[in-house]
Amino acid sequence: MIVGVPREVKADEYRVSLTPNGAEELSRAGHRVLVQTHAGDGSGISDEQYAAAGAEIVPATADVWGRANLIIKVKEPLPDEWPLMRPGQTLFTYFHFAADEKLTRAVMASGVTAVAYETIRDAKGGLPLLTPMSEVAGRMSIQEGAKFLERPFEGRGILLAGVPGVAPATVVVLGGGVVGANAARVAAGLGANVFLLDVNLDRLRYLDDVMPRNVTTLFSNRHNLLEVLPWADLVIGAVLIPGAKAPHLVRREDLKRMPPRAVVIDVAIDQGGCFETSRPTTHAKPTYMVDDIVHYCVTNMPGAVGRTSTYALTNATFPFALQLANKGADRAAHDNLGLAAGVSVRAGKVTNAAVAETFGYPLELL
Ligand SMILES: NC(=O)C1=CN([C@@H]2O[C@H](COP(=O)(O)OP(=O)(O)OC[C@H]3O[C@@H](n4cnc5c(N)ncnc54)[C@H](O)[C@@H]3O)[C@@H](O)[C@H]2O)C=CC1
Numbered sequence: 001m002i003v004g005v006p007r008e009v010k011a012d013e014y015r016v017s018l019t020p021n022g023a024e025e026l027s028r029a030g031h032r033v034l035v036q037t038h039a040g041d042g043s044g045i046s047d048e049q050y051a052a053a054g055a056e057i058v059p060a061t062a063d064v065w066g067r068a069n070l071i072i073k074v075k076e077p078l079p080d081e082w083p084l085m086r087p088g089q090t091l092f093t094y095f096h097f098a099a100d101e102k103l104t105r106a107v108m109a110s111g112v113t114a115v116a117y118e119t120i121r122d123a124k125g126g127l128p129l130l131t132p133m134s135e136v137a138g139r140m141s142i143q144e145g146a147k148f149l150e151r152p153f154e155g156r157g158i159l160l161a162g163v164p165g166v167a168p169a170t171v172v173v174l175g176g177g178v179v180g181a182n183a184a185r186v187a188a189g190l191g192a193n194v195f196l197l198d199v200n201l202d203r204l205r206y207l208d209d210v211m212p213r214n215v216t217t218l219f220s221n222r223h224n225l226l227e228v229l230p231w232a233d234l235v236i237g238a239v240l241i242p243g244a245k246a247p248h249l250v251r252r253e254d255l256k257r258m259p260p261r262a263v264v265i266d267v268a269i270d271q272g273g274c275f276e277t278s279r280p281t282t283h284a285k286p287t288y289m290v291d292d293i294v295h296y297c298v299t300n301m302p303g304a305v306g307r308t309s310t311y312a313l314t315n316a317t318f319p320f321a322l323q324l325a326n327k328g329a330d331r332a333a334h335d336n337l338g339l340a341a342g343v344s345v346r347a348g349k350v351t352n353a354a355v356a357e358t359f360g361y362p363l364e365l366l
């Protein structure tokens, strides 16, 4: 198999999809590895390190896409990359199809097999290729929230931790999965009062057991949400229904209940976001105001901490990349049901139920 690693093209995306260790293992397994020049720069990995691991350094994007049967990326292909996708090729990356119908149509039209990191399952039903980046984004959401609460960044001038004699901030976390739990723990560690909402009672029981005392768990329903919003200095959006568009839990009219210049960090923006007023932003211009509330909706938060994220991501993705390279997508999916859950589009047809339902497309069973 010829495995291609293009340089990421999304704004401020500093991750790369394969480390030199991965290149070495693929080469040892008999595959050819093409790495686009400077692909690893943002993560502090040089062309020389890839070359020493047996990879061929390729100057042009089009060459990588044109020669490789298996393309490994980090982020979804952007419009400039769409014409490069080829029938019969396998593309292994984050896609978040439900948030982007044009991307879904482009992938269907191209004939590639799209294996989405975010819907691959493990034996316990978890999402092992989403988890490491959710850990990064969850922790980062509080550091970003703390920054944008500062007045020079348009926030309400609140220090999350408070100081003796002045109350700490209140942080509301919507969704108590990986992002939510990591956000709650970091916020609590800084001394904030945290409310953590989820609809899964077993998950709430677990969180109630393991979280520090300044984290209060709440069942997620409209009533409880409206009760806590007036106290919220910072709200983290961390809800997920795998493969599907995120539900809009916070409506525009609800923003009026929040204190002026409070901050929302909608981590779930990659699946469309859980605030009605969310729209994707970039690290270069991460925030905008709606009704006096600061909105931060960066779709590739972990991209900003490329070095940590590249290693965390590839620890999880590499075993699946190796299976795809060794067996090809069809056999790899046949042999591994968890990997099969990642196959979202194949030969022009949608093979993921949540994506098919989101856009009303027919579902093709694998
Ligand atoms: N913007 C970015 O750069 C990044 C975004 N993400 C995104 O963050 C989101 C969350 O990811 P994870 O925490 O890994 O997912 P997860 O599956 O671990 O957690 C999601 C939680 O949401 C809960 N939930 C579902 N409906 C709910 C509702 N109505 N109210 C409250 N909770 C509800 C679920 O019970 C679950 O506990 C995903 O969309 C993921 O793609 C993850 C990493 C980076």
Ligand SMILES: CC(=O)C(=O)O
Pocket: 094, 096, 130, 133, 134, 270, 299, 300, 301, 302, 303
């Ligand atoms: C999960 C995702 O889309 C990211 O880490 O960029």
